Amino acid sequence: MRRRLLLSTGLIALVAVLVLGVPLGLVGTRLLRQRAEARLEREADAAAVALGRRLRAGKPVDAGAVRAAARPGDRLEVVLPDRRRIAAGADVGARPIRASAARAGALSVTALAPATDRTDDVGGVWLAVIVLSLVAVGTAVGLALVQGRRLAAPMERLAARVGRVAEPGVSVDAHPSGIAELDAIGAALVDADRRVEDALRREREFSDNASHQLRTPLAGLRMRLEELRALATTDDAAAEADAALGQVDRLVGTIEHLEALARGRAPGAAAPADLARVVADHVADEWAPRFAAAGRALTARPPHGVGARLAPEAARQVVDVLLDNALRHGAGATTVRVTAARGWALLRVGDEGPGVPPARAAELFERGVSSANGGVGLAVARELVRREGGELSLVHAKPACFEAAVPAD
Numbered sequence: 100m101r102r103r104l105l106l107s108t109g110l111i112a113l114v115a116v117l118v119l120g121v122p123l124g125l126v127g128t129r130l131l132r133q134r135a136e137a138r139l140e141r142e143a144d145a146a147a148v149a150l151g152r153r154l155r156a157g158k159p160v161d162a163g164a165v166r167a168a169a170r171p172g173d174r175l176e177v178v179l180p181d182r183r184r185i186a187a188g189a190d191v192g193a194r195p196i197r198a199s200a201a202r203a204g205a206l207s208v209t210a211l212a213p214a215t216d217r218t219d220d221v222g223g224v225w226l227a228v229i230v231l232s233l234v235a236v237g238t239a240v241g242l243a244l245v246q247g248r249r250l251a252a253p254m255e256r257l258a259a260r261v262g263r264v265a266e267p268g269v270s271v272d273a274h275p276s277g278i279a280e281l282d283a284i285g286a287a288l289v290d291a292d293r294r295v296e297d298a299l300r301r302e303r304e305f306s307d308n309a310s311h312q313l314r315t316p317l318a319g320l321r322m323r324l325e326e327l328r329a330l331a332t333t334d335d336a337a338a339e340a341d342a343a344l345g346q347v348d349r350l351v352g353t354i355e356h357l358e359a360l361a362r363g364r365a366p367g368a369a370a371p372a373d374l375a376r377v378v379a380d381h382v383a384d385e386w387a388p389r390f391a392a393a394g395r396a397l398t399a400r401p402p403h404g405v406g407a408r409l410a411p412e413a414a415r416q417v418v419d420v421l422l423d424n425a426l427r428h429g430a431g432a433t434t435v436r437v438t439a440a441r442g443w444a445l446l447r448v449g450d451e452g453p454g455v456p457p458a459r460a461a462e463l464f465e466r467g468v469s470s471a472n473g474g475v476g477l478a479v480a481r482e483l484v485r486r487e488g489g490e491l492s493l494v495h496a497k498p499a500c501f502e503a504a505v506p507a508d
Contacts, residue, residue, distance in 0.1 A: 100254065101247035105240060112239035116232040127224035135212065139173070139198030143210035146175050147200035150208065154179075160206075162187040169210070178207035253281045260288060313354055321347045342384075352412050371508035374407035374414055374444050375437040381415045382435055386422045396432040397422075405437045406508030407444030413483045414446070417491070420480040421448035421501050428452065429499060439507050446503040447494070454497030463493055 146168040154160050160179060166187035169175040174188030174195070188211075195211040275282055324347060328340035382399040390397035407414075418435070425433045431451025438445045455463060466478040480503075481491040489505035 101251050104247040105243045108239050108243035112236045116235055120228045120232045124225050124228040128221050131221055135196055136198055139196055139210040139212055142170055142173060143198050143200035143208045147206050147208040150177060151206055174211040176209040180205040253278060257281060257285055317347055317351055353416060371406050371408055372411055373403055374409055375401050375405035376403040377411045377414050378418055378435060378437055378446065381418055389426060393426060399435040405439050405444055407505050408508055409487050409505045413487060417480045417483055417503055420476040425450045442507050443504045444507040447500060449498060449500035451498050454499045455493060457496060460493060460496050
């Protein structure tokens with residue numbers, strides 16, 4: 100803003116100087132020329148009067164008398180009544196200034212002066228115009244700097260306060276700047292900071308309350324499942340109890356992981372893990388029975404051997420979102436592939452269904468999208484992958500195929 104204000108003010112001042120200064124210089128030059136011509140006319144009139152008196156007194160009018168009537172540096176040309184021409188005075192050059200006497204009587208008197216008499220002071224006029232123009236432009240630029248500082252300083256303070264909006268433990272105060280518009284923005288910013296802080300506080304309280312309230316019944320559920328495990332009389336019952344205990348433990352881990360994600364805690368670097376094995380085991384344990392019950396085929400390839408720096412819990416949640424999406428909205432056989440390429444581990448989930456409409460592909464990962472192909476799940480999955488330094492994207496729309504790329508081990 101300072102640069103724009105300075106540039107605009109400087110250009111306006113420059114245009115004003117050109118519009119006013121150039122005509123002023125031209126008028127001054129014209130006045131100097133008219134002054135030189137008027138002086139010569141007065142000189143010619145005075146010489147004509149003096150020489151006319153001399154002629155009427157019977158005195159001779161010769162070169163000496165003409166020279167005496169001429170001003171130093173000028174030259175006079177006199178035509179007597181008998182048509183004699185007398186010229187005397189200084190050398191005025193090839194193209195002198197000429198002026199004839201207005202009332203010379205019987206005489207004809209012409210005064211001549213060097214052309215420099217008409218141009219000697221022109222340089223001074225233009226020098227004065229240029230100096231005054233520079234002073235005007237400099238003054239305008241100085242005022243623009245002062246005004247720019249006066250306007251920019253409150254805006255810079257306002258921008259600094261914007262950067263602290265919703266920052267924990269920091270309150271945004273509006274300091275009056277004397278500029279009504281900026282003061283109104285500052286007041287609106289303070290109000291927005293209060294509303295955002297209140298909304299974040301309520302969300303944090305909900306997250307804390309939900310996490311706390313869920314842990315207690317989950318702990319009780321785990322204790323009952325352990326009792327059922329102890330009371331199991333058959334291997335099948337014990338296996339089901341163990342599976343239920345695993346589900347409870349995984350649910351607790353999911354809650355902790357999502358709580359950390361909601362609080363914005365940056366996770367540390369994930370330890371290298373066999374992503375293919377984590378995915379294959381999770382697919383076999385959790386999703387193969389669901390797809391089989393729906394009459395659909397589900398395969399995971401390869402079963403092991405693709406390392407990646409992705410937390411196992413995050414990998415399982417991403418797989419849950421993608422497979423749930425395929426089960427709900429896809430069709431045909433579903434394939435989960437884990438490969439490595441150019442330093443990345445690629446997790447792909449694709450099915451043989453109708454795919455994603457082109458109009459919905461751009462907003463598929465936005466939260467709250469009312470679409471049969473998107474919603475909160477995909478948004479959460481993308482956030483989980485991005486937290487690990489990767490990216491989740493739709494690589495094929497028809498049939499649908501999602502790809503999660505994470506740094507490979």
